[in-house]
Amino acid sequence: MKRSLIPAALVLALSLPFAAQAHKAWLQPSQTVLAGNTPWVTVDAAVSNDLFYFNHVPLKTDNLTITAPDGSTVAPQNSATGKYRTTFDVELKQPGTYRIGVVNNYATASWDENGQPKRWRGTEATFATEVPKNAKNLQVGQSVSRVETFVTSGSPSETALKPSGVGLELVPVTHPNDLFAGEEAKFRLQVDGKPASGLDVEIVRGNTRYRNAQDELKVKTDAKGEFTVTWPEAGMYWLEANTQDNKTTVPGAKQRRLGYVATLEVLPQ
Amino acid sequence: MRVKMTIVLSGLLALPAYSAELNVNVQIPQLNVAEYHRPYVAIWVEGADQKAVANLAVWYAQKATNEGAGTKWLPDLRQWWRRSGRTLKVPVDGVTGPTRPVGQHALRFTDSHPELGKLPAGEYTLVVEAAREVGGRELLKIPFTWRGAGGGKAQGSSELGTVTLNTKS
Numbered sequence: 479m480k481r482s483l484i485p486a487a488l489v490l491a492l493s494l495p496f497a498a499q500a501h502k503a504w505l506q507p508s509q510t511v512l513a514g515n516t517p518w519v520t521v522d523a524a525v526s527n528d529l530f531y532f533n534h535v536p537l538k539t540d541n542l543t544i545t546a547p548d549g550s551t552v553a554p555q556n557s558a559t560g561k562y563r564t565t566f567d568v569e570l571k572q573p574g575t576y577r578i579g580v581v582n583n584y585a586t587a588s589w590d591e592n593g594q595p596k597r598w599r600g601t602e603a604t605f606a607t608e609v610p611k612n613a614k615n616l617q618v619g620q621s622v623s624r625v626e627t628f629v630t631s632g633s634p635s636e637t638a639l640k641p642s643g644v645g646l647e648l649v650p651v652t653h654p655n656d657l658f659a660g661e662e663a664k665f666r667l668q669v670d671g672k673p674a675s676g677l678d679v680e681i682v683r684g685n686t687r688y689r690n691a692q693d694e695l696k697v698k699t700d701a702k703g704e705f706t707v708t709w710p711e712a713g714m715y716w717l718e719a720n721t722q723d724n725k726t727t728v729p730g731a732k733q734r735r736l737g738y739v740a741t742l743e744v745l746p747q
Numbered sequence: 748m749r750v751k752m753t754i755v756l757s758g759l760l761a762l763p764a765y766s767a768e769l770n771v772n773v774q775i776p777q778l779n780v781a782e783y784h785r786p787y788v789a790i791w792v793e794g795a796d797q798k799a800v801a802n803l804a805v806w807y808a809q810k811a812t813n814e815g816a817g818t819k820w821l822p823d824l825r826q827w828w829r830r831s832g833r834t835l836k837v838p839v840d841g842v843t844g845p846t847r848p849v850g851q852h853a854l855r856f857t858d859s860h861p862e863l864g865k866l867p868a869g870e871y872t873l874v875v876e877a878a879r880e881v882g883g884r885e886l887l888k889i890p891f892t893w894r895g896a897g898g899g900k901a902q903g904s905s906e907l908g909t910v911t912l913n914t915k916s
Contacts, residue, residue, distance in 0.1 A: 511828070514819035633833045656829070745825055 502682075503537055503739055504716055505578055505627045506530045510655050510743040512631045516571050519629050521554075521578060523564040529684040529716050530741075532562035537625065539564050541582050545638040547574025574635035575655060579626030583645070585728040586621060589613035602728055618730040622646070623737035630655035643671035646721060646736040651704065657744045659712040666704045667719055669736060673703030677719050681707055684714040712746040767894040768915040769856040769863065771803070773875055774908030777849045784880035785846035786906055787820060789827035790854070792863065792893075793872045799831035800871065801862035804854060805843045817846075823878040826886055868894035877906040 503525045512519065522530070523537035536559050544552045554566035570576060585605040587598045591613065598609055609616070622645035628638075634653045641647040652663035667674040681695040697705045699719075709715070717740045726734045775786060787808075792801040805827070808817025818837060822828040837843050841861070858864040871893050878884040885906035889899035891914055898913035 511822045511833075512819070513815075513821045513828075513833070515813065515815035517814070517819060630833075658829075747826070 501525045501527060501534050502529060502716060502718070503623075503625045504530060504741050505537070505580065505625055506714060506741050507578065507627050507629050507743075510627075510629045511745070512570060512629065514631075516569055517631050518567055518569050520556075520565060520567045521627070523566070523580065523625075524562060526562075528687045529682055530714055531687055534562070536560060536562060536564040537580065538582075539566065539580055542566070542578070542580050544568055545577040545579075547572045547576065547635045547638055549637045549640075552576075568629070570629065570631040573632035575628055575630045575638050575653070577626060577628055577638040579624055581622075581624045581645070583622045584620070585609075585731065586619040587616065589616040605728060616730070618728060618732070620726045620728045620731045620734040621737070622734065623739075625739040627741040628654040641668060641671060645670065646674065646719060646738040648717075648738060648740055654740070654742055657709060657742055659709050659744055659746050662706050662708045664704060664706045666702065667699050667738065668703050669721065669723065670725065673699075673701070674719075674721060675699055675701050675703050677703070677721055679705055679717065679719045681718075682716045683711070684716065709744040712744050715742045715744055716740075717742060766916065767858050767868075769803075769873075769891070769893070770913050770915075771854045771856070771873065771875075772909075772911045773852045773854065774903075774910065775847060775849050775852065775877070776903070776906075776908040778882070780882065782881050784882065785848060786877040786879040786882070787817070787824055787846065788875065788877045789824045789832070790873070790875050791827060791831060792866070793830070793874055793888075795870065797830065799827075800866060801860065802831055802835065802839065802842045803856055803860070803863070803873075805832070805837065805839070806846045807837075807843065809838075809845045820878075820880065823884065824876050825878075825884065826874070827876050863893075866893050868892075873899075873910075873912050875901075875907060875910050877903075879906055882906060 506522045508520045523539050524532045525537050526534045542554060544554060546552050554568060557566040584599055585602055587609045589596055600608060624645060634655050639650055641649050646669050649666040649668060651665055657663050667677055677699040679697045682692055686692060695707060697707055699705045719738045721736050723734050788806045790804040791799050794800045807821060810816055821832055856863050871891060873889045873891055876886045883905050885903050887901040887903055887907055887910050889901050889912045891897060891899055891912055894916045896914060896916055901910045
């Protein structure tokens with residue numbers, strides 16, 4: 479029944495200039511807890527309906543940053559983009575926790591050109607040259623989104639998990655590579671380094687194709703921006719939170735959309 | 748046979764020095780599967796807070812590879828990895844060793860064990876975890892009193908057989 483509503487909702491979402499992304503973006507590592515001399519992980523990056531299946535479009539990884547346990551940046555290897563997914567490998571040369579994240583910070587604009595609505599997306603730099611300043615009905619916005627995951631070789635470490643202070647970020651209280659079914663984990667969400675209170679967080683376990691409902695967990699951040707989740711069972715989980723504010727850096731932009739997504743692996747007891 | 752004699756003899760000779768003893772017998776069952784690999788096994792002692800206080804044995808594939816022998820698969824011993832393995836630098840003398848075949852494996856630990864020997868008398872739990880390549884994983888726990896006399900038993904159902912424990916003080 480509900481399914482018939484989806485196309486209409488999609489059309490509506492696309493026609494709104496700053497609508498939320500309709501699909502789920504994610505980075506999925508082949509495994510999150512590793513050992514050995516220099517183990518490798520391979521990471522899939524995609525935008526899809528189901529978790530974690532490749533059935534919509536690949537995730538663009540132009541702004542991919544892999545932070546090593548010592549805080550340095552390492553390059554992905556064997557990158558390839560196909561019809562449905564982007565894939566790349568990471569060699570874990572150091573023991574400790576790596577953060578793998580795609581952070582997009584872009585400007586959006588919409589205006590009327592010769593009676594036709596026009597939509598534009600680009601960086602702050604291209605905004606100045608590509609968007610006509612006195613276009614009719616010009617609306618400008620900004621979007622900062624972060625899609626990330628974590629992998630650990632050997633003992634978990636904290637250096638790579640330090641927040642950057644820009645946009646919506648997850649600060650782990652419980653280490654993201656130390657999650658077990660039946661146990662409670664605690665995280666904090668913050669915007670530009672300050673606690674993000676009252677935010678809705680949606681958590682969905684993978685393998686949605688093999689069950690009839692999303693079975694999402696919904697939690698809200700408290701005054702300190704913190705939330706807790708007790709993992710009902712083992713699996714790969716997708717976690718998302720969205721918010722918006724008016725702290726824009728793009729000239730003329732009234733609103734800034736902020737998004738955060740993490741893929742977390744919960745192990746069985 | 749000769750090996751056994753030596754162990755018995757050395758045990759006898761050193762007897763006065765030992766005030767506490769922990770005997771563990773671990774059975775690795777015969778499995779009728781298409782592809783069999785010897786299990787990785789970790790045997791350790793936990794305190795009341797589930798913290799690992801003494802590693803007794805870790806058996807994993809020792810053959811040299813560029814991945815660091817079989818250490819790549821050590822996290823499959825999930826609970827051991829979490830409680831102790833991931834902060835441990837293997838190999839550890841007297842603790843780590845090669846995988847063992849199907850059968851009964853008798854292990855004896857005394858006050859001379861570097862970690863167990865330092866443990867104060869009290870209640871602990873012996874944990875035996877086994878994980879097998881293309882197989883399953885099983886974990887057994889037996890509570891016991893260190894520096895006391897007693898025994899315990901746990902029965903595995905898949906990757907482990909019978910595990911028995913007895914202590915002497």
